[in-house]
Amino acid sequence: MLSLKQFMLRRQVLQLYQDIMxxxxxxxxxxxxxxxxxxxxxxxxxxxxxxxxxxxRMMLTKGKMTFKQMCTTLDLVK
Structure with a gap:
């Protein structure tokens, strides 16, 4: 069973994945x-x-930064 912290982290990771996709x-x-x-x-x-x-947490931070760069790049392309 996941602790509250683990549950919250999991939710953040899933949200990042959904946002990227x-x-x-x-x-x-x-x-x-x-x-x-x-x-x-x-x-x-x-x-x-x-x-x-x-x-x-470190990977989540890195993933968010990569996602932000991806969004910036896509905005420049449009």
Missing amino acids: KTIRTIPDESQRKELTLWVRQEFRNQKHITDEESI
């Missing part, structure tokens, strides 16, 4: 969309086994 759907080029989708899925799967809360 939702943003990817706005990319007009289908091949880029597919490539990014596969990359994001693989990145999240590769980290699925990590249970240390501090490591998850």
Whole structure:
């Protein structure tokens, strides 16, 4: 059973994943969309086994920064 902290972290990770995937759907080029989708899925799967809360927080911060950069890049392209 997850502790409250673990539950909250899990929710944040899932929310980040959903936000990224939702943003990817706005990319007009289908091949880029597919490539990014596969990359994001693989990145999240590769980290699925990590249970240390501090490591998850660090990866969450890095993921949010990467997502922010992705959004900025997409805004420049539009």
